[in-house]
Amino acid sequence: MNGNATTASPSLFERGMLMLREKGDLELYANVFVIGWAVIFTLWQGVGFAVTLGTVFCIWAILSVSLNLVVGYTGLLSVGHIGFFGIGAYGMAILTSDTSYELLRTESIPQFGLPFFAALPICVLAAGVAAVVVGVVFNRFRDDIYVLVSFGFAIIAFNVFLSWRALTRGAYGIPDVQRPQIGSWVADGEIEFLALCVVFLLIVVGISWFLVSSSFGRVLKAIREDEQVAQVFGYQTTYYKLAIWVISAMMAGLAGGLLGSFTTFVDPNSFILLESMLLVSIVILGGLASIRGSLLGALAFVLLEEGMRFITYLPSEFIGQVRQVVLGVMLVLLMLFRPQGLAGRYKL
């Protein structure tokens, strides 16, 4: 398997580095480890818990797959994706908002009372429209500056959620978001909601897989490798970048709509810049330009939080922070030894 090991007999460290950098083995180990962890976790904690976890996983997976289309396949390092996620969630919350909470409201917001399945396409479209506006402005930037302006988008979106009180109730958040229902059937149970999320995840993965394996995806990869060369070959790279940006934002809007309906409560703190940075680290951790990697990263991310809940000597309010430290350190190690991420196809 490893010809070098017998002839030149490198040290254990060197062999480790070789495996990290060159071999696909690590990807396999990571897959087995994370999925095995998930199975053990389900057996240990029971199915009910795993269902909740699965829903959270589906939402994060949709997000990270969509972000991977932009970061991994097109090479635009966007840290502002949480904005579209938030637009989706707030869209769902505002469109389906119910009058039963009227008495509790300190600030009333417009009432639409749409059903879930009518609101969801509108959320997706709203995220898409926002993405067109943002994308037209962002298209001219590259590298470091792109990162900076995408930070800017996340901050602007957060401030809009927080400060446009007539629409979002600001820091109070919007409670009582509707669960999906068709006629008299309400997806109130967790299992139904999980099934719905899985269906949407499959749709998103299918669309992404179709996109990246089509000629459209090949142009995206060409833009990532060298935008000028792609232009020389006659591709209007601006339109390609805008298209993938809008598609990705619409997927994030979908994930946001699902989140809003899942938690039935939306407030600005779910859409802070930090979450966006965590999302980017999931995508890089899982692997750039790899849809499977994004799923893996999202699964690892969700399991990391829930897994740490069972370390008894860790105070529960620190779990999120410890997870953040772990992600940060892993990001540094990956950039040192494996800049494409665990299952990645593209080195940053």
Add this chain to the structure above:
Amino acid sequence: MTDARSYISNRGNVLAIVLVTLVVAYIGWKITESPDQALQFAFNGMSVGAVYALVALGFTIVYSTVWFFDMYYGAAAALGAYGVFYLRSSETLGGLYEVNNPVVNGVFSLIVVGVAFWALHTALYYRLRTRFSDRALRIGFGVSALIAGAYVDVVLTRPEELHVTLIPAVLAVTATVVFLAGRYAYANLISSREPMVFNVILVVIGVALGAFSAFLIADSPGSKLYLSWAVSCFLAGTVSLALYRGLYVFMRERARSPLVMLVATLGILLAFSALIVIVFEPTPRPLPEPFGGSAHEIAGANIKTLNLFTIGVAVAGFLGLLWLLKKTTFGRTVRAIGDDEEVAKVVGINTTVIIATVFFIGAVFAALGGLLSGHDTAIQPRMGLLLLLKGWIASVVGGIGNLQGAILGGFLLGMLEQFGIWDLAGEWRDVVSFVVLILFLSFWPAGILPRK
């Protein structure tokens, strides 16, 4: 100039001029409408802008040397502010909340041990290796580094006696500064070769002045706050230096693009901000009022002494950095590395040492910005990221990689932010600054004062 022009189509030019006219007209209208309030907003803008300028200055000197973006920088700003809180927590919350933590003290001491060992080794190894054996040198450096670490641990574990524990440091720093300044003055004013007697006199004067200032400090317990500034800036700088020497050096050898460095330092920022939350809890905290919380009234508008001080520090920092970069040998090597690192290596510059020093200086500026803004408002764990972004925006607005641009951009951003939120509520200021950024990037991508 033509290069910068070619970015902009003719229509873009017209748009830019219309935009500037509109902004100027808006500000002018506001000023004529209520001059008193306008002056107050201008003062606020200057105070905020001074902090942005400080952060942007440090950012610029680092970025224009290594040309990658160090996100740890935001953590350095937060560390600067939280360091002051750590040392003065009893004063801020009336003794209700003590954060002195042996683990934190130990970690910082270990970092200082590592950095001290490295500094001694790089400074003295080649001078002493003919006279001593390698092992003797290593043991000597190790013992000195351990003493330095133990000293830092002592300082950190006794924040109440800061004015006593810091006496040796004050003495040493004053003596060194006097000595170096005297030699620099002599070399520039009189002759390039100073006589030995002069050095001896300088040492005597330096030690005397150092002892005097140490005596002054030991006599006034009120100086603890200002001493804690120095300690927390030093620690933020040391961590930055350790990160560069311990991590970035290896990472830069492997990195294919600046984005790799950016993502890696993003990981460091994530880890640091989480650690800050773990140690200090996420609640916003106040810092004690420096200068007795006094304020001045100038032409009907109020400005705090602290804000005047911040503006002074920003201007002094700018002049100091300018002098350092333009007039000293160190500055020339820094500029050489910024122009072409490989060539700088070839001509015999020890790039690692120079860049490590630059990282130290940059982080000290970030920490200063962080702690001064913390005194002005309050500190919270995510302040680091926001300050980092504001500093980044300021340096892009002013012209990236250019000190004059950094200070100009910082003050301009502060002013625009304050005038921008005049008719909006205060919570929109981040939005205003990013709108300013996007407008600048669209119309003047090279900034106000482009780097030549």
